[in-house]
Amino acid sequence: MEKLRHMGSPASVSGPTFIDAFAGCGGLSLGLMRAGWVGQFAIEKDPNAFETLHSNFLAPDARFSYRWPEWLDRSPWTVEQLLEQHPTRLLQLRGKIDLLAGGPPCQGFSSAGRRRAVDPRNGLVERYLELIDIIRPKFVLMENVLGFTYDFKANGKNGKPVSNFAGRLKERLSQNYEVVSSTLRASEFGVPQQRPRFFLVAVLKSDSSSEKLETFFDDLRTAAPEFLAARGIPRKVTARTALSDLELARNGTEPCSDSNGYDAISYKGPKTNFQKAMRDGLEGRPTDTRLAKHRPDIERRFKKIIALCHSQGRLNVQLSKAMRERFGLKKMAIRVLDPNEPAPTITSLPDDLLHYSEPRTLTVRENARLQTFPDWFSFKGKYTTGGKMRIREVPRFTQVANAVPPMLAELLGQTLGLVWRRQTNQTHRSAPNFQRDLDRPVKAA
Structure with a gap:
């Protein structure tokens, strides 16, 4: 060739x-x-x-x-x-x-x-x-x-x-x-x-x-x-290889620049070769790191789910029926990322994936990393939408998922x-x- x-x-x-x-x-x-x-x-x-x-x-x-x-x-x-x-x-x-x-x-x-x-x-x-x-x-x-x-x-x-x-x-x-x-x-x-x-x-x-x-x-x-x-x-890039430089435990938070009342992930720098490639010359914090506002009880539930999925080897797969019943969940598509494997996929719904170690859903930037968008590429418009507007609008999470x-x-x-x-x-x-x-x-x- x-x-x-x-x-x-x-x-x-x-x-x-x-x-x-x-x-x-x-x-x-x-x-x-x-x-x-x-x-x-x-x-x-x-x-x-x-x-x-x-x-x-x-x-x-x-x-x-x-x-x-x-x-x-x-x-x-x-x-x-x-x-x-x-x-x-x-x-x-x-x-x-x-x-x-x-x-x-x-x-x-x-x-x-x-x-x-x-x-x-x-x-x-x-x-x-x-x-x-x-x-x-x-x-x-x-x-x-x-x-x-x-x-x-x-x-x-x-x-x-x-x-x-x-x-x-x-x-x-x-x-x-x-x-x-x-x-x-x-x-x-x-x-x-x-x-x-x-x-x-x-x-x-x-x-x-x-x-x-x-x-x-x-x-x-x-x-x-x-x-x-x-x-x-x-050739194989895992979720942790892609996202470890965006962990809250490493960076802490700061006010989100484009959403009043929201926090965003701060940024200290890349750790892996993949992350350095995705930085692509960008200096400073990437955009689109706004964090979801999880209630304390939701965070506690997420923490238990993440720990249970790690202990039972149910990472990157949907929660079992027993797990959903235990936590009172009707949603079937929830999955906890496996840090040592690529993510299963990216969807337009931000609560479909939970972080592999932190009790939260992923940010737009973390989804963009899993899609190999460089950090300088910024997303615009609404972050999310719901109800009937799901078939009419393409907010940031959906933009990343569809790409x-x-x-x-x-x-x-x-x-x-x-x-x-x-x-x-x-x-x-x-x-x-x-x-x-x-x-x-x-x-x-």
């Missing part, structure tokens, strides 16, 4: 171009830009998530920036609105965009929620296909939950099962694209989280091209050890960059290969 190389620098505009659809807070965009891809714009409808996008990719001091077109307002958009209001502009992009990236919202597919084939959010797959048909990018990169690959059960006695959306998507794309897909477990790529997800890569068919994608995901896995070694990160881990996205971007160079007969450019602190191995802590 050809050796992976960066295709450009953060300031480079000579790399391959991409549009991020259903961008969320920008985890996929961040990884692709780090790999040298040039973001044109992002499509995200939620005001909270778009505020995060704007802060990190459109602010004057942003480390990575979209080349946002003048004809498109820098504001939240749905794919439907874009298709309706700018059809001519989109058609003018045909053949000029190298990659359409992103994944339609996953709530209707997720096995963690109420899977419904008729969930209106599932229809966004069709809008995604419309966008592909109009722009006709050279490549497509899509990510979704594993439930995207599952068939739906029949509705009622006479109902028929509904085939899974992954198969239907591949069938539709295969008319114009070579398509490959795979399930990737994030923990195999240095992400401190198990999280199996569905990924699809497609390349536009061309008579003049002999490029095939059969080995794409094998190449991705082969490249992972060298990719991580360049950052001083082990593609940026480090995995970067490796995907580098691997796809090799295909792009061969597909377009590009030679490696002489642009800086941005060997920043993240790329240099650091001494063991």
Whole structure:
């Protein structure tokens, strides 16, 4: 396999171009830009998530920036609105965009929620296909939950099962694209989280091209050890390796700068190679360390639950029925992190995971660490939401949970960059290969 190389620098505009659809807070965009891809714009409808996008990719001091077109307002958009209001502009992009990236919202597919084939959010797959048909990018990169690959059960006695959306998507794309897909477990790529997800890569068919994608995901896995070694990160990153520098016992607290009446974790500095990589040059305390306000009786309950899960070896798994009955809990999804293993997953509900040693839930920043967001990446908007607003709003915890881990996205971007160079007969450019602190191995802590 050809050796992976960066295709450009953060300031480079000579790399391959991409549009991020259903961008969320920008985890996929961040990884692709780090790999040298040039973001044109992002499509995200939620005001909270778009505020995060704007802060990190459109602010004057942003480390990575979209080349946002003048004809498109820098504001939240749905794919439907874009298709309706700018059809001519989109058609003018045909053949000029190298990659359409992103994944339609996953709530209707997720096995963690109420899977419904008729969930209106599932229809966004069709809008995604419309966008592909109009722009006709050279490549497509899509990510979704594993439930995207599952068939739906029949509705009622006479109902028929509904085939899974992954198969239907591949069938539709295969008319114009070579398509490959795979399930990737994030923990195999240095992400401190198990999280199996569905990924699809497609390349536009061309008579003049002999490029095939059969080995794409094998190449991705082969490249992972060298990719991580360049950052001083082990192949397996545990929860403690990711979070030990954010423990209250080490740092203490201070008033939260963006939430009156709340405390936040103070910060003394990184301890592990992974933490040093996630600091990524940031000085001082990271944002988004606001602590939940747990009542004293809740803290006592959490302390007992954590101790019991450690003693019974029930870490990273749901509490047993006996445990829930003992503590009067109806919620089934509560899990205590195993400090010596990657986290099981990240969810949009902050009380789904308890810290491995401290009687509390995790902060947004700790969830972001488990997703490999660098500490300088700040999240905006509400912290949480509830009730009916859960399906309408994307607060900070949900933004983090829905994101593609940026480090995995970067490796995907580098691997796809090799295909792009061969597909377009590009030679490696002489642009800086941005060997920043993240790329240099650091001494063991």
